Amino acid sequence: MKTFTKQLWFNTGSRRAYLNITSKIEQLVKESAIKEGLCLVNSMHITSSVFINDDEQGLHQDFDRWLEKLAPHEPTSQYAHNNGEDNADAHLKRSIMGREVVVAVTNGKLDFGPWEQIFYGEFDGKRKKRVIIKIIGE
Secondary structure (H helix, E strand, O other): OOEEEEEEOOOOOOOOOOEEEEHHHHHHHHHHHOEEEEEEEEOOOOOOEEEOOOHHHHHHHHHHHHHHHHHOOOHHHHOOOOOOOHHHHHHHHHHOOOOEEEEEEEEOOOOOOOEEEEEEEEEEOOOOOEEEEEEEOO
């Protein structure tokens, strides 16, 4: 079995963002030369997420509104975690949206269902954060 590991770095210009990273992951699968296996894409920060869904702007707006209702940023005083920080909501949003995805690699390509794309979700941006990609297989 072969393994292939790379990192992607993100530094969004806004507090919250949803970035389609599918083409970057597809390129890494190609670079790995693994034809059959699994691809793990994992956010390495507790205030960001990796998830799979449709690349539709209205849906991204819906995510943002829904997450803000579930874990509003303001008032920051509502959170015990915000002891000198203001990102408790980002931790909660990450828990909801997930830490990682695993996608099958079939014939050297990500094996998606209809409309599926991989996204990096940022909930406490404006600083550098890392995503690890690990591809295993033959």
